[in-house]
Amino acid sequence: MSTAVHFGAGNIGRGFVGFLLNRAGYEIVFSDVNAELIDALAAADSYTVHEVGQDSADHVVSGFRALNGATQPDTVAREVAGAAIVTTAVGPNVLRFIAPAIIAGLRLRPAEAEPLVVMACENAINATDTLAAHIREQAGEDAVLLESRVLYANTAVDRIVPGQDPTAGLDVTVETFFEWAIEAGPFDGRTLDIPGVTWVNDLAPYIERKLFTVNTGHATTAYYGRAAGYQGIAESLADPTVRDRVYAVLQETKALVVAKHGFDPDVQEAYLTKILTRFANPSLTDTVQRVGRQPLRKVSRHERFIGPATELAERGLPSDALLDAIGALLRFDVAEDPESVELRALLASDLAPEELATRITGLESEHPLFPAVVALLRG
Numbered sequence: 037m038s039t040a041v042h043f044g045a046g047n048i049g050r051g052f053v054g055f056l057l058n059r060a061g062y063e064i065v066f067s068d069v070n071a072e073l074i075d076a077l078a079a080a081d082s083y084t085v086h087e088v089g090q091d092s093a094d095h096v097v098s099g100f101r102a103l104n105g106a107t108q109p110d111t112v113a114r115e116v117a118g119a120a121i122v123t124t125a126v127g128p129n130v131l132r133f134i135a136p137a138i139i140a141g142l143r144l145r146p147a148e149a150e151p152l153v154v155m156a157c158e159n160a161i162n163a164t165d166t167l168a169a170h171i172r173e174q175a176g177e178d179a180v181l182l183e184s185r186v187l188y189a190n191t192a193v194d195r196i197v198p199g200q201d202p203t204a205g206l207d208v209t210v211e212t213f214f215e216w217a218i219e220a221g222p223f224d225g226r227t228l229d230i231p232g233v234t235w236v237n238d239l240a241p242y243i244e245r246k247l248f249t250v251n252t253g254h255a256t257t258a259y260y261g262r263a264a265g266y267q268g269i270a271e272s273l274a275d276p277t278v279r280d281r282v283y284a285v286l287q288e289t290k291a292l293v294v295a296k297h298g299f300d301p302d303v304q305e306a307y308l309t310k311i312l313t314r315f316a317n318p319s320l321t322d323t324v325q326r327v328g329r330q331p332l333r334k335v336s337r338h339e340r341f342i343g344p345a346t347e348l349a350e351r352g353l354p355s356d357a358l359l360d361a362i363g364a365l366l367r368f369d370v371a372e373d374p375e376s377v378e379l380r381a382l383l384a385s386d387l388a389p390e391e392l393a394t395r396i397t398g399l400e401s402e403h404p405l406f407p408a409v410v411a412l413l414r415g
């Protein structure tokens with residue numbers, strides 16, 4: 037049986053990537069740095085993925101092992117050396133810390149073995165390329181040799197997996213919907229047999245449509261919902277004022293994906309309508325705190341707000357609703373979220389609005405959107 041090493045045994049790791057690979061016949065080796073989680077997985081024979089909503093179903097996942105990446109790095113490296121696939125779902129900012137384990141595994145991997153397929157399953161454009169860049173940089177002199185032992189493929193993953201009830205143990209409650217698109221090009225005609233995967237020649241339309249519709253709309257719901265005093269995503273969206281703002285944002289990102297990628301406007305309208313239904317799924321207890329997490333990441337240059345707003349501005353198209361949503365993001369105040377705390381400190385500092393705009397968004401001062409972002413920061 038082939039092995040897939042999956043870094044990050046959290047919500048999407050157990051509830052989506054690990055589950056799909058396991059269903060495809062791979063033995064899963066979860067690697068995580070959360071000792072309590074890894075100990076529980078190592079002691080368990082199975083866990084259950086509860087799909088809730090329309091056509092709800094339960095799926096038992098078994099045939100996995102679990103390793104602590106912090107205390108068992110050599111074992112993780114040996115697993116990577118013998119694996120067919122490595123996947124990650126750790127968060128885009130954590131990818132640099134996964135690179136050493138993959139480098140160590142590639143160094144141990146027999147030269148004649150099939151290339152190791154590496155796919156980062158994060159909410160970010162071309163996250164696998166980001167991981168590959170960390171691997172090349174950190175591998176130093178070995179970089180060229182290791183490159184021959186690996187095959188990098190970018191992916192887009194979509195399934196809402198909320199934070200889990202602490203009493204649920206290892207079980208994960210997820211929505212029934214999922215989409216996993218993988219770029220076919222790097223496989224050069226060969227594909228992996230993973231039922232449910234959509235193989236695409238050009239990933240850009242998929243990942244941008246997903247990030248700028250699902251994640252832009254989700255985050256907008258979270259920031260306006262939080263400002264209105266709600267804790268849940270579904271209850272936020274039930275407020276017509278929040279819903280109108282989210283819809284307005286999604287009309288702007290619709291204009292972008294239609295203009296840039298040629299999606300049929302009616303198809304995009306149906307896509308975004310379905311997404312609003314997914315957010316409103318009463319069986320998912322998703323929170324504004326989880327969906328709004330890490331506001332500095334979310335407001336960075338190529339992410340779900342500044343990314344589409346800049347491209348709209350470059351095309352001379354309006355981005356007022358997106359800018360308003362960025363204003364709501366700037367008011368996100370959650371003491372338990374280190375990026376929210378950092379954002380508050382930046383906004384309370386004596387930095388000039390222009391300097392803040394650069395520091396917070398990474399936007400170039402000569403960009404046509406820059407004055408509007410500075411105006412937001414001027415308050």
Ligand SMILES: NC(=O)c1ccc[n+]([C@@H]2O[C@H](COP(=O)([O-])OP(=O)(O)OC[C@H]3O[C@@H](n4cnc5c(N)ncnc54)[C@H](O)[C@@H]3O)[C@@H](O)[C@H]2O)c1
Pocket residue numbers: 043044045046047048049067068069070073105125126127128130133134157158159193194195196197198
């Ligand atoms: N939850 C969703 O709905 C969803 C859907 C699609 C994509 N994603 C993306 O998947 C990624 C993970 O999200 P999540 O919701 O599962 O988060 P999560 O916090 O539930 O899981 C992340 C896991 O990574 C682990 N981790 C952190 N540092 C690590 C390291 N150095 N080595 C190994 N493991 C490490 C954490 O301990 C945690 O268990 C993010 O990029 C997110 O954007 C999430």
Ligand SMILES: O=P(O)(O)OC[C@@H](O)[C@@H](O)[C@H](O)[C@H](O)CO
Pocket residue numbers: 159193194195196197250251254255326327328329330
């Ligand atoms: O994971 P983040 O922080 O990038 O975004 C929060 C949610 O929008 C996200 O996890 C969605 O639930 C997911 O992307 C749905 O596919």
